[in-house]
Amino acid sequence: MSINTVSTTSFPGQRPGTSGLRKKVSVFQQPHYLENFVQSVFDTLGDCAGKTLVLGGDGRFHNRAAVQTILRMAAAHGFARVLVGQGGILSTPAVSCVIRKHGALGGIVLSASHNPGGPDGDFGIKYNISNGGPAPESVTEAVYQRTEAITEYRISDAADIDLQKTGATRIEAMEVEVIDSVADYAELMQQLFDFDAIRKLIAGGFRLCFDGMHAVSGPYAKAILEGQLGAPAGSVINAVPLEDFGGHHPDPNPVNAAQLIAIMAADDAPDFGAASDGDGDRNMILGRKFDVTPSDSLAVLAAHATLAPGYRAGLKGIARSMPTSQAADRVAQALGIPAYETPTGWKFFGNLLDAGKATLCGEESYGTGSDHIREKDGVWAVLFWLNLLAATGKSVEALVSEHWQRFGRNYYSRHDYEGVDTHAANELMASLRIKLATMKGQDLGHYVVDFADDFEYTDPVDGSVSQQQGVRIVMTNGSRIVFRLSGTGTEGATLRVYLERYEADPEFHHLPTQQALYPLILIAEQVAGIADWTGRAHPTVTT
Ligand code: G6P
Numbered sequence: 001m002s003i004n005t006v007s008t009t010s011f012p013g014q015r016p017g018t019s020g021l022r023k024k025v026s027v028f029q030q031p032h033y034l035e036n037f038v039q040s041v042f043d044t045l046g047d048c049a050g051k052t053l054v055l056g057g058d059g060r061f062h063n064r065a066a067v068q069t070i071l072r073m074a075a076a077h078g079f080a081r082v083l084v085g086q087g088g089i090l091s092t093p094a095v096s097c098v099i100r101k102h103g104a105l106g107g108i109v110l111s112a113s114h115n116p117g118g119p120d121g122d123f124g125i126k127y128n129i130s131n132g133g134p135a136p137e138s139v140t141e142a143v144y145q146r147t148e149a150i151t152e153y154r155i156s157d158a159a160d161i162d163l164q165k166t167g168a169t170r171i172e173a174m175e176v177e178v179i180d181s182v183a184d185y186a187e188l189m190q191q192l193f194d195f196d197a198i199r200k201l202i203a204g205g206f207r208l209c210f211d212g213m214h215a216v217s218g219p220y221a222k223a224i225l226e227g228q229l230g231a232p233a234g235s236v237i238n239a240v241p242l243e244d245f246g247g248h249h250p251d252p253n254p255v256n257a258a259q260l261i262a263i264m265a266a267d268d269a270p271d272f273g274a275a276s277d278g279d280g281d282r283n284m285i286l287g288r289k290f291d292v293t294p295s296d297s298l299a300v301l302a303a304h305a306t307l308a309p310g311y312r313a314g315l316k317g318i319a320r321s322m323p324t325s326q327a328a329d330r331v332a333q334a335l336g337i338p339a340y341e342t343p344t345g346w347k348f349f350g351n352l353l354d355a356g357k358a359t360l361c362g363e364e365s366y367g368t369g370s371d372h373i374r375e376k377d378g379v380w381a382v383l384f385w386l387n388l389l390a391a392t393g394k395s396v397e398a399l400v401s402e403h404w405q406r407f408g409r410n411y412y413s414r415h416d417y418e419g420v421d422t423h424a425a426n427e428l429m430a431s432l433r434i435k436l437a438t439m440k441g442q443d444l445g446h447y448v449v450d451f452a453d454d455f456e457y458t459d460p461v462d463g464s465v466s467q468q469q470g471v472r473i474v475m476t477n478g479s480r481i482v483f484r485l486s487g488t489g490t491e492g493a494t495l496r497v498y499l500e501r502y503e504a505d506p507e508f509h510h511l512p513t514q515q516a517l518y519p520l521i522l523i524a525e526q527v528a529g530i531a532d533w534t535g536r537a538h539p540t541v542t543t
């Protein structure tokens, strides 16, 4: 074994987006492409002597090859130890959990989250820091600057290690420990939730269906829901991670999780349904013939949090991303705790959690989590819901309907225009921004504009400012339209239009969502000229 220095030249565009560097697999397969990025991460970290790194991914195509390369580079960079998930598998929340539990310097997650996998699909890499959360922009920007200037990287020529066998081995002076992918994570879940109560609920005939979508959460759900909580075998479907996710799009929303939606819509549907995404950090919650929006899920969990042992002491605060509905704010107000509104991107919650300002966080993009780790967490959300259902004895639909009665309902939908011409999308946003100054007080038919702005966030902990985080048009009754461009797409631009209508009157709580939002949908088109700019008469995906 020896360590070699390899000459390289920089690749353009290695700037991490909302959630790491994501590109087509073929881009990552170019010689030196992955190596350049990893070396730039290590250079940014500085001296790693004596330090521990966590490494794993969602099992998508190229995962194993990338794990072996990164291990060889970590050995060349002087890490004392790398903890790698068995088979190269670790969900994003598990990486966060393992970093924190073992006091690691940080971790590398190999995933493009919900983006499709396989040889023609996407691959991604993300660095998480010692608190277990995604690296802040100061770090990712420094990494990007390194990728622009890189001339060489260092790598051991050691052979591949066996990723299937748990236990310790060495590359150069570095110890590599292949760990059980689920164990540390499952132990943490047992501390947070009342496993006995959930076990009793299931033993009493309560039925559930968890869709692993052939992605990383399958093994976690199988071990915990079937193995530890006694759900019958087969309760977890599509449980085996596949390199191409079985050709499906591992994004848990009503469009992509069609099989689960059909199961939950049947007359003999289980009591509870849930799905998670490629890397296990998202969640979708369903009742029998009933969908729960992510924004409502956050609000319901917050309202009942003290029923779960890990949250008995109450919540310090609730944080949501700006486009997420304001339902959770009403709960925070009732509980007398602060509500925070952050830009899109889980990393913005990190400071609030570290500073003890917030306990629960959530995003409209099917992400929910808490201060137990520093990532959103799919299986955690499922267990939280099961804990509430066990503690209250109520159905999913009853819990949500009662919530609306108490707090009012925030009708909510997101319309995505995917694969739009990047230039046109930027022009659309630019022309919206120009209009903002004159919108206040404007009468738009059903609605009058209270204020319109381009969301800007000042982090209450470190004072950092993030600008241009989404155009919002807020009506006098709290209803809103938000426009922003996705930071996670890999082809062209994705325009997201977020629609929210607040309805206090229980008599109007059971309208079809798109119908309830129709006047706002028309206003969005009228104000932004979506069809003109994008050439699209309809969104590609509506959730
Ligand atoms: C990832 C991030 C989330 C974000 C989501 C959508 O899952 O972790 O924080 O909400 O992507 O981001 P986008 O920029 O595509 O709307």
Ligand code: ZN
Pocket: 092, 113, 114, 277, 278, 279, 280, 281, 282
């Ligand atoms: Zn994800």
